Amino acid sequence: MATMQDVANLANVSLATVSFTINNSKPVSPKTRAKVEAAMKDLDYRRNAVGSALARGRTHVLALLYPALQHRFSPTSIQFFTSAADQARLRGYNLVLWPMSNDAEGVTELTSSGLVDGVVLMEVQLDDPRVGELSKSNVPFALIGRTRDTTGIPFVDVDFEAAVENAVDRLVQLGHTDLVLIDGGIGNQLLGGYGPVARTRKAFGEVTTQRGLTGSIMSGLHSSAGGRELARELAAKHPRTTGVLMMNEHAGPGFVAGLQQAGYRIPQDISILALASSLDTTGMSEPEMAVLISPADELGRLGVDILINQLEKKDQPLPQVLIGCSYSPGATMSKAPDRAVGS
Template sequence: MATMQDVARLANVSIATVSFTINNTKPVAPATRAKVEAAMNELGFRRNIVGRALAGKRTRIIALLFPALQHSFSGTVVQFFTSAAAAAQELGYNLVMWPISNDAGQTTELTSSGLVDGVVLMEVQFDDPRVGELEKSGTPFVLIGRTRDPRSLTYVDIDFEGTLVLAVRHLVGLGHTRIALLDDSVGSRDLRTFGPVSRSRDSFDAEMHRLGHEPAALTCEASPKAGTAAAHELLRSFPDTTAVIVQNELAATGFVSGLRHQGIDVPGDMSVLSVGSSAEMAAMADPELTVMASPSTELGRMGVEALIDQLEGRASGLRQELVMCRLEEGRSTGPRRDRARE
């Protein structure tokens, strides 16, 4: 394995110059930097992150905290992570996913270890105990999501309230007035008062009432099997429904399949609009789902940029941004067509 001495010898520079180049601890002339980096590439030298941390008092590692054992790992989460990792790399940092629970104690173990410079927090609860621990530790952090009162925090998030209003209006514009919301029963996995679910349901109810229509709602686990069962429950509990907003990415395909098994044509008998999902997941359903696509790629990048701005001293204040989901037409929504039920 090549050493710094080998790099210095090949580049005809001092070991100190190699160290300054690797760790960015002192300015190095562009021509000299180019020689050092060329030698590193030729020798296959790999930067030692731990050594660089000891030299610069920073690891240049940031952690994305995701409670993987409590919340399903969906396609949109993959987009969040890959986008965030790419943004971190472009800005000279390494991003790791830290699959710990919502427990504040585990967050403390991470921040006290000295392994990470900052934290991107996902799956945020209204009263999230991890936020208090991060504030107490002094570790720089940003949220992808929002607490109940996020006014003093840096966050980027989906505008769930606005997205649900647009979803309702899209279906009402097609003539639907009996609309149901199917969301994710995250509460059963110890993610109670989960922001996206609570905000979306409140917005859905308020917009339906504003338009003079009675809202209907049901929930299920995040899996295709649960989605199939939810289709049966919908037809039993709300038989007059003509359109459904599904905010449960992993259940959506099973839900459509369950409707078809019950003889319900989509979208002829019932329109289905998937919210907060991805075009890739929508394409897995038959028919392909109309989707309010999650801005996962944008939010992953924005969250990392906001954190690194803090770490580099570039943040002039709190960054607080909401991004709407965007409508992408599929084949699962259409004009209302009344149907007789037995």
């Protein structure tokens, strides 16, 4: 295998000149560059892309950190990945998915390796040790999500508070006054203090109280079987409930099927509105669930833009952006019945 010294010997230039040509680290005359490139071609020389990037001090690689051990992938999370990767490529960077646990140790190893120029962090906790570690490093970062204290931290996130208020008001307008919020806040896949769950629960409690509604919270496993179990639990413990806010993507289709097996007609007996989900997921149920669609594509793009802007325009203020959800009616919303099933 040819080396840089072989290229230098054939081109009759110094080893440093070959390095400058390959890495574009110093000016090289067109004539000399042509000689070096011709020698590289003749020798079939393949440069070490990682080594060259490290020599320049920039790899143009961004890491998207995702705690895959604690949080299952979903169609919505895949939208985050693909939109972020597309935007990185458009701006001349490569984005790699970096699965790791949600502790600080893995972040330290990554940021000290020199392999990445910056980090996008997903599935953020209210008090996230990874954010503290990133803040202490010299590696730029951006969050898709937000911590409890957002001072000086760049982020883009779903406006969960507005989404909950929107969902509750849509159900109230149809006459529903007894509501249940279903999330995935149990099991070993739950991130401690997971931001979306904590914010949604808090907003649900506040909004139902302000509007004088009956509001309950149920949590289940992130699976179709978990959804069926949730349906049985709702039928047994909340027979007067006529409106459901579903914030557990993997459980949604099983929940709809389980309610129908329990004798509910959807939407005549009970209305269901999915929160911060995707049409791919809600389309798996029959009937198709109404949904406040997560702005996943926009979040992925903006998260990458916020990070790259730090790398290329360091004097800009760090943005903090909340984005709302858009509504798709599906076929699971209707006027509240006179009496709930089983009451």
